[in-house]
Amino acid sequence: SVVDQAFVTLATNDIYCQGALVLGQSLRNHRLTRRLVVLITPQVSGPLRVILSKVFHEVIEVNLIDSEDYVHLAFLKRPELGVTLTKLHCWRLTHYSKCVFLEADTLVLSNIDELFDRGEFSAASDPGWPDCFNSGVFVFQPSLETHQRLLQHATKHGSFDGADQGLLNSFFSNWSTADIGKHLPFIYNLTSNTAYTYSPAFKQFGSSAKIVHFLGSTKPWNYKYNPQTGSVSEQSLGLGSQHQVSFLNLWWGTYQSSVLPLYK
């Protein structure tokens, strides 16, 4: 296995840890060849840290307020950027030469090692505004210098959407035009609950999805799941369409088979 490259995720509380655990196990279930790293914050409980350490090679606590002075400075000037600045800690993982960041609400459906052939900064289009990338899945190169420049950018310009995606898009501002090799195919960040306005494309390409992203306020763990039928319950679905249901069932299937046993 390649020990100087890693998959990295972030969980700031015990709820998002469930997502991180499903993501980590989904990577392990598809021939893991890289290190697994989860960044957590002080709110994550002791018992969850023990479970996380069964799946991730490294469980790293990052603490916004206690860290370097320049982080403190950026935070004081832009308190609304709390979780965003936490995510930026991934650039400080300089014991790795290259990493793939995956948000805790993503699920891996097949081996994705080929992502390590890409350079910084690679990401897929955001479904809502394709000239911007979605920051749920991206390839990056850890560097203290880049981290510092990102914090300076945050302090100076804030974020146009109040979150990391706006900040990263204005920092890597030539992403949409500079290098097509840094545009990840959409199947690496397929947003499961977007109402696709191009449904023939979903029919044609949806089954090739390699990473599903449960973007938005209702996460897989907010649904009710029936282990007997292997499906999320109809009542909890609302207007969910059929393709969303199958991805939700995959998430829950992974939770049942690969995460619950860790608690025993």
Ligand code: UDP
């Ligand atoms: N996150 C977290 N705790 C929070 C909110 C977000 O750990 O309270 C992390 C987690 O990795 C999550 C990512 O930040 O997947 C992005 O947040 P969210 O999934 O809510 O945003 P969306 O993907 O819906 O834009």
